[in-house]
Amino acid sequence: MLCFRLSSTLLLAATCLLMSAVLSTERVITCDNRRDVLHLSCDATDSAVISVQSALYGRADSSTCSAGRPPQQVANTECSQEGTLDTLKNRCNGKRVCELNTNVFHTSDPCVGTFKYLDITFTCLPAIYLVACEGSVAHLHCDQGQVINVHGADYGRHDRTTCSYQRPTAQIQNVYCSRVPSSVGESCNGKNTCTINVSNSVFRDPCVGTYKYLELAYTCECKYLKGLFGLFHSAEGNMGLHHTRTGKYLGLFQQPLVCSVTTGTMLCFRLSSTLLLAATCLLMSAVLSTERVITCDNEENVHRLSCDATDSAVISVQSALYGRADSSTCSAGRPPQQVANTECSQEGTLDILKNRCNGKRVCELNTNVFHTSDPCVGTFKYLDITFTCLPAIYLVACEGSVAHLHCDQGQVINVHGADYGRRDQTTCSYQRPTAQIQNVYCSRVPSSVGESCNGKNNCTINVSNSVFGDPCVGTYKYLELAYTCEYPVASPEQTV
Incomplete structure (x- = not known):
């Protein structure tokens, strides 16, 4: 086993490179036809977006998109329209899906008489x-x-x-x-x-x-290491770093190893299966991201919390304020007396948000939920929520079916949130009458799911009005819930 002394700078470089690695590189070609749709997509890749690397509108060879074309229409192989790459970057970069057709480029013709095509190379970038x-x-x-x-x-x-x-x-x-x-x-x-x-x-x-x-x-x-280090893989499957300016190789790490730095020395050790399992459990239970959303107090504005960009993750509300904690947030156009009270908060806001949003991948609401009382009359308020995206098992069961929650041996269920009702017209809608799927503001938060299942290895729930009550008579409903499988914490008596 080879171990190297690494500075904190080099360790940080390795971390940054691994975090910014490209997930995949794709190429899409579409012949010049106004009706054909060019589809760029990273939606099959968790938390990734499009980054266009190269783009050609024109012709670079005589074979691409040449079927049925006379020779003179494919002879010019040095045809390209300026600005194509910039156009594609502006339209598609940062999106998970981007669709367009070649008529975007028909403002000018780089080579009259040549049959052209659009050739794009893009990467799916973790973002x-x-x-x-x-x-x-x-x-x-x-x-x-x-x-x-x-x-x-x-x-x-x-x-x-x-x-x-x-x-x-x-x-x-x-x-x-x-x-x-x-x-x-x-x-x-x-x-x-x-x-x-x-x-x-x-x-x-x-x-x-x-x-x-x-x-x-x-x-x-x-901030300081961008472009300074590169990542390389050896023929034997090992991984290391090289300095991009000097070309020197700075380290070679045999896999699988776990390395940590103590007083500038990298300590490398192989994992036993038990330790690997423990490390995996810790990683699985880690929070994926923490986000903050603020919406000004307007009953027409939509407040949106979302973990739908992260595969198998659900919302866990950490803090919530309906009121005002500073004089600058949502202050545009407001007179000074409406933003002066910076100690205004409505009690129960956090509980309301947890009940409405915990365990969901997307949660939308507006501030009229809190208009049942006014914590500070005359103050212009806002809703400020901090939430995490928590890795969880997400389950949907239609009314009349049975939901099964189960964990691996030695683990127990922990329900993070549940909702019985309907919030869209597509879920559990197959061959249902239109009238039964129209009401998308039907919801009940059943505490009985957690009470019945928490702490058990497996659990079965009948999804019916008789179990949860009927939040919207005449609407065909479904149960949504999210749970994690956790190792039970030993009591002090068990650890002695």
């Missing part, structure tokens, strides 16, 4: 994907020593479900509404944290009358 509804505040943040790098942003609307909670139908119909705001990157790149007000006054309005949202993707990169 933090964020959605913030119009009227809210987006928070971008990185760990200490890292800085933000925005890969793409879009302000508009691309579907009828995102940021749609209790919005009028007319405000969510236009799904071809889009603006690429360069100001996000200009404002946030190179910073450790960044706050963005999501509004038409900041981004301009690409579609008047449509309720919009901001989508963006960013990575956290090491």
